[in-house]
Amino acid sequence: MQKATLTILGCGSSLPTNKNFPSSQLLEIRDKQYLIDCGEGTQIRMRQMGLKTSRMGHIFISHLHGDHCFGLIGLISTFGMLNRTADLHIHAHPDLEKIIDTQLQYFCSGLAFKIIFHAINPRKHELIFEDRSVQVFSIPLKHRVPTCGFLFEEKPRERHIIREMIDFYQIPTWRILKIKQGEDFVTEDGEIIPNDRLTTAPELPKRFAYCSDTAYSEKIIPIIKGVDCLYHEATFMEDEILRAKETQHSTARQTAEIAKKANVKKLIIGHYSARYNNQNELLNEARAVFQNTILGEDMTVYEV
Amino acid sequence: MQKATLTILGCGSSLPTNKNFPSSQLLEIRDKQYLIDCGEGTQIRMRQMGLKTSRMGHIFISHLHGDHCFGLIGLISTFGMLNRTADLHIHAHPDLEKIIDTQLQYFCSGLAFKIIFHAINPRKHELIFEDRSVQVFSIPLKHRVPTCGFLFEEKPRERHIIREMIDFYQIPTWRILKIKQGEDFVTEDGEIIPNDRLTTAPELPKRFAYCSDTAYSEKIIPIIKGVDCLYHEATFMEDEILRAKETQHSTARQTAEIAKKANVKKLIIGHYSARYNNQNELLNEARAVFQNTILGEDMTVYEV
Numbered sequence: 001m002q003k004a005t006l007t008i009l010g011c012g013s014s015l016p017t018n019k020n021f022p023s024s025q026l027l028e029i030r031d032k033q034y035l036i037d038c039g040e041g042t043q044i045r046m047r048q049m050g051l052k053t054s055r056m057g058h059i060f061i062s063h064l065h066g067d068h069c070f071g072l073i074g075l076i077s078t079f080g081m082l083n084r085t086a087d088l089h090i091h092a093h094p095d096l097e098k099i100i101d102t103q104l105q106y107f108c109s110g111l112a113f114k115i116i117f118h119a120i121n122p123r124k125h126e127l128i129f130e131d132r133s134v135q136v137f138s139i140p141l142k143h144r145v146p147t148c149g150f151l152f153e154e155k156p157r158e159r160h161i162i163r164e165m166i167d168f169y170q171i172p173t174w175r176i177l178k179i180k181q182g183e184d185f186v187t188e189d190g191e192i193i194p195n196d197r198l199t200t201a202p203e204l205p206k207r208f209a210y211c212s213d214t215a216y217s218e219k220i221i222p223i224i225k226g227v228d229c230l231y232h233e234a235t236f237m238e239d240e241i242l243r244a245k246e247t248q249h250s251t252a253r254q255t256a257e258i259a260k261k262a263n264v265k266k267l268i269i270g271h272y273s274a275r276y277n278n279q280n281e282l283l284n285e286a287r288a289v290f291q292n293t294i295l296g297e298d299m300t301v302y303e304v
Numbered sequence: 305m306q307k308a309t310l311t312i313l314g315c316g317s318s319l320p321t322n323k324n325f326p327s328s329q330l331l332e333i334r335d336k337q338y339l340i341d342c343g344e345g346t347q348i349r350m351r352q353m354g355l356k357t358s359r360m361g362h363i364f365i366s367h368l369h370g371d372h373c374f375g376l377i378g379l380i381s382t383f384g385m386l387n388r389t390a391d392l393h394i395h396a397h398p399d400l401e402k403i404i405d406t407q408l409q410y411f412c413s414g415l416a417f418k419i420i421f422h423a424i425n426p427r428k429h430e431l432i433f434e435d436r437s438v439q440v441f442s443i444p445l446k447h448r449v450p451t452c453g454f455l456f457e458e459k460p461r462e463r464h465i466i467r468e469m470i471d472f473y474q475i476p477t478w479r480i481l482k483i484k485q486g487e488d489f490v491t492e493d494g495e496i497i498p499n500d501r502l503t504t505a506p507e508l509p510k511r512f513a514y515c516s517d518t519a520y521s522e523k524i525i526p527i528i529k530g531v532d533c534l535y536h537e538a539t540f541m542e543d544e545i546l547r548a549k550e551t552q553h554s555t556a557r558q559t560a561e562i563a564k565k566a567n568v569k570k571l572i573i574g575h576y577s578a579r580y581n582n583q584n585e586l587l588n589e590a591r592a593v594f595q596n597t598i599l600g601e602d603m604t605v606y607e608v
Contacts, residue, residue, distance in 0.1 A: 014385055016348045040378040041345045044320045066381045066411045074344040077370045081318055095410070102406050106399070107370045 004029045004154060004206040004304035006229065009045035011270030011296040013213075013235055013249075014067040019279075020298050021045055022067035023212060023271060025231070026056070027304075029154055030133045035059040036150060036210050042071035043078050049299055053079075054086075058129060060136065061092035062212060063122065063147035069096065073103045080111045087114045091128055091136075093146055094119035122148035125223055139223050141214035143248045149211035151223060159199035169193055206304045209264075212271050215245065216254040221262045229304045230264040231296065233271035234282050240273075252282040256289035270296035308333045308458060308510040308608035310533065313349035315574030315600040317517075317539055317553075318371040323583075324602050325349055326371035327516060327575060329535070330360070331608075333458055334437040339363040340454060340514050346375035347382050353603055357383075358390075362433060364440065365396035366516060367426065367451035373400065377407045384415045391418045395432055395440075397450055398423035426452035429527055434459075443527050445518035447552045453515035455527060461506035469502045510608045513568075516575050519549065520558040525566045533608045534568040535600065537575035538586055544577075556586040560593035574600035 005028045012020025022039025026046075033056040035042070046053060061069050069092070079088065090096065097117040104115070120128055120138055123146065129136040132155070139149035158180035166176070171185055179185060185193040209224040212233035224230055235249035244251050250258075252269060259267035267290055272279055279295055286293040294302065309332045316324025326343025330350075337360040339346070350357060365373050373396070383392065394400065401421040408419070424432055424442055427450065433440040436459070443453035462484035470480070475489055483489060489497040513528040516537035528534055539553035548555050554562075556573060563571035571594055576583055583599055590597040598606065 015382060016351045018352050018354075021348060040375065041348050044325060044345050044348075047320050048322050050322075064410070066378060070378045070381075071344065074370060074374045077374075078319060099406055099410050102403055106368070106403050 004208065004228075006208065006231070006268070006302045006304055007049070007051070008268075008270065008296050008298055008300050008302070009042055009049075010039050010298055011272065012039075012067075012298075013233075013271045013273055014065070015274035016041070017274045020272065022070070023062075024071060025210065026051065027152060027208060028055075029152065029206065029304075031055060032057070032131065032133050034134075034136075034152065037062055037068040037212070038071040038075060039067045040070040040074075043075045045299060054084075057086060058089045058091065060129075060150050061090065061096060062141070062149060062210070063143060063145050064093050064095055064099070065145065065213070068213075072096075073100060073107065076104070076111075076115065077108055079113065080108050084111075084113045087116055089116045089118060089129075091118045091120055093122060120148060122146040137223070139209065139211060139220050141211060141220065142217040143213045143215065147213060149209060149214070149220070151227070152206075152208045152210075154205035154207065156205050157202035159195070159202050161199055162197075165193075165198045169198070171198070208304045211258075213249060215248040216250050216258065218258070218261065221258065224258075224262045224264065226262070227264050229266045229268065229302070230259055230262065231268045231270060232258060234269035234286060235271050235273050237276070237282055237285055252285040253289055256286040256293060259286075259290040259293070265292070267293045268296045268302060269293060308512065308532075310512065310535070310572070310606045310608055311353070311355070312572075312574065312600050312602055312604050312606070313346055313353075314343050314602055315576065316343075316371075316602075317537075317575045317577055318369070319578035320344070321578045324576060324578075326374070327366075328375060329514065330355065331456060331512060332359075333456065333510065333608075335359060336361070336435065336437050338438070338440075338456065341366055341372040341516070342375040342379060343371045344374040344378075347379045349603060358388075361390060362393045362395065364433075364454050364514075365394065365400060366445075366453060366514070367447060367449050368397050368399055368403070369449065369517070372517075376400075377404060377411065380408070380415075380419065381412055383417065384412050388415075388417045391420055393420045393422060393433075395422045395424055397426060424452060426450040441527070443513065443515060443524050445515060445524065446521040447517045447519065451517060453513060453518070453524070455531070456510075456512045456514075458509035458511065460509050463499070463503035463506050465503055466501075469497075473497055473502070475502070512608045515562075517553060519552040520554050520562065522562070522565065525562065528562075528566045528568065530566070531568050533570045533572065533606070534563055534566065535572045535574060536562060538573035538590060539575050539577050541580070541586055541589055556589040557593055560590040560597060563590075563594040563597070569596070571597045572600045572606060573597060 007026040009024040010021030023037040024042040137151040207227040234252040234255040313328040314325030327341040328346040441455040511531040538556040
C-alpha cells in the first residue's frame with residue numbers, strides 16, 4: 001500500500017519541554033524517507049521510535065536557527081558509526097555547510113559516505129529537488145532569518161492492475177509495467193484492450209506542505225493551495241499576537257486562517273511555545289477558524 | 305542538609321537507545337551544580353526532570369567525542385534565550401573552543417553572559433578548578449583521543465551548632481560563623497568554652513570520581529582511592545573484551561576490579577553499549593567482583 005505518512009519527531013519550539021523536542025519530521029512517500037529539519041535529539045527520537053533510516057537520502061533544513069539544525073551533527077556522526085555508505089544530501093541555506101564543516105572535520109573524519117550540500121535560496125519559490133517519487137519546492141517564509149518551507153508533491157502513481165483481467169488476456173509479465181503506466185494492451189490477434197478495462201485509477205498523488213517558522217504570510221497561499229496536509233507553526237495564541245509579530249511567528253488563529261484561505265484538506269499545528277502546558281488551547285483556537293485541525297505531537301505518525 | 309547528589313542525565317554510549325541518552329551528569333554539592341559532559345539532549349533531559357540550572361557555573365568535558373559534547377551548543381543557546389547573565393566556564397581540551405566558536409558566532413551572537421574556556425591537559429593529574437565548596441582534579445584516562453576523568457573533592461564542611469549551647473552561653477549571631485569553622489568561644493568573663501562543647505562534627509567531605517571513557521587502567525587507582533562514589537564506564541561485558549580493548553573501553557568486570565582495587569565505597573556503572581537490552585547482565589558481572597555496584601540509569605538521582 002502506497003501510503004504517505006508524516007512522523008513528527010519533535011514539534012516544540014526553541015525551548016524543549018517535557019513533551020516536545022525541537023523541530024524534526026520524517027516524511028515517507030512510497031519507498032523513500034525525507035527528513036525535514038533536524039533539531040537536537042532527532043536521532044534520539046528515531047531510536048525511541050525504532051525507526052530505521054536506511055531509506056533516508058535527503059535532509060531539508062528550513063532555516064539556521066538551532067532548534068531546526070542542532071541535531072544534524074549527531075545524526076551524521078551516528079550514520080558514520082552505523083557504517084552508512086549511501087550519499088547523504090542536505091538541502092539548506094548555504095551558510096550551513098560552512099558552520100558544520102569544522103565539526104565534520106573534527107568528529108566525522110573517514111566517513112564511508114559522501115555528504116552533498118545543496119544550497120537553497122529561501123527567497124525563491126522553485127523546484128529544489130526531484131526523484132522518481134516526488135518533487136520538492138521551496139516556500140519562501142517570513143521569519144527573522146532567511147527561511148523557507150517545503151512543498152512535497154508526489155508524482156502520479158501507477159494504476160492498479162485488475163489481476164483477473166491480466167489472467168484472462170494472458171498478458172505477459174514484461175508488459176505489466178507499461179500497463180500500470182496507462183498503456184493499452186494489444187493481443188496477438190490485434191485486438192486493442194483499453195487500459196481502463198485492465199486497471200483501476202490510482203489514488204491521487206499526495207501534496208504535503210511544511211511551513212515553519214513563519215509570521216502570518218498570505219503570500220504562501222497560492223503555493224500551498226489545496227494540499228492534502230499542511231504542517232504550519234502555531235507558536236503562540238492570539239493574546240500573544242504582539243510577541244508573535246515581534247519574533248516573526250504565527251498565532252494558532254492566524255495559522256488556521258492560512259489553512260482556510262488555502263483550502264487545505266487538513267492542518268497539523270506545531271512549534272508550540274514552551275509557555276503552553278495545555279496545548280489544547282492552541283488547538284481550540286485554531287479549530288474555531290478551521291475545523292479540520294490536528295494537534296501535532298512528538299513521536300506520532302500521521303497519514304498525509 | 306548538605307547532601308551531595310549526582311543526577312545522571314544520560315549514561316548511554318555513542319548510539320542513543322530507547323533508555324539512554326549520551327553521557328551527561330549533574331553533580332550538586334552544597335549550593336552549586338557542576339555539569340560533567342554534555343552529550344546531545346542534555347538540556348532536554350534537564351527539562352524533562354524539571355531541573356533549574358541557574359546554579360550551574362562550570363561544565364567539565366572529559367573528551368571531544370560527540371557523545372560527550374554535542375549537547376553543548378544547544379545548552380548554551382538556551383541559556384541565551386533564558387537571559388542568563390552569569391559567566392559560564394567550560395573546562396575541556398583546548399580544541400573545543402575552536403570547534404564551537406564557529407557555532408557560537410553564528411547561533412549565539414549577543415549573549416548576555418561570558419563563556420570562559422579553560423584548557424585541560426588530559427595527560428596530567430592536577431588541580432583544574434576550585435571554589436568555596438570543592439576542588440576538582442583531572443584524572444588521565446586511556447582512550448582513543450586525549451581524555452580525562454574528574455575527581456571532585458568537597459572541602460571540609462562546617463561543624464554543626466548545638467542550638468541549646470549557643471542559647472545557654474548567649475553567643476551573639478556574628479560569632480556563629482567562626483564557631484562553625486571550629487573556633488572556641490570566650491565569654492565576657494574570659495572563660496573559654498571549647499568548640500566541641502558548642503558544636504558537633506560535620507559529615508566527612510564527599511569525594512566523587514567520574515571516569516569515562518577509558519580502557520582498564522590501574523594508573524587511576526591511587527587517584528580515586530577510597531572515594532565515596534565512583535562512576536566508571538562499563539561499555540561492554542567480558543565476552544567482548546577484545547572489542548573493549550580495540551575501542552579503548554572497559555568491561556563491567558574490569559570496572560569492578562578497579563573499584564575493588566581502589567577500595568571505593570560505591571560504584572555506579574554506565575556508558576553501556578547499545579547492544580545490551582538487558583543491562584542487568586552488566587550489573588551482575590560487575591557485582592560478582594565488587595558487590596556495591598549500582599546500575600546507572602538516566603534521569604536518576606544518586607547520593608554521593
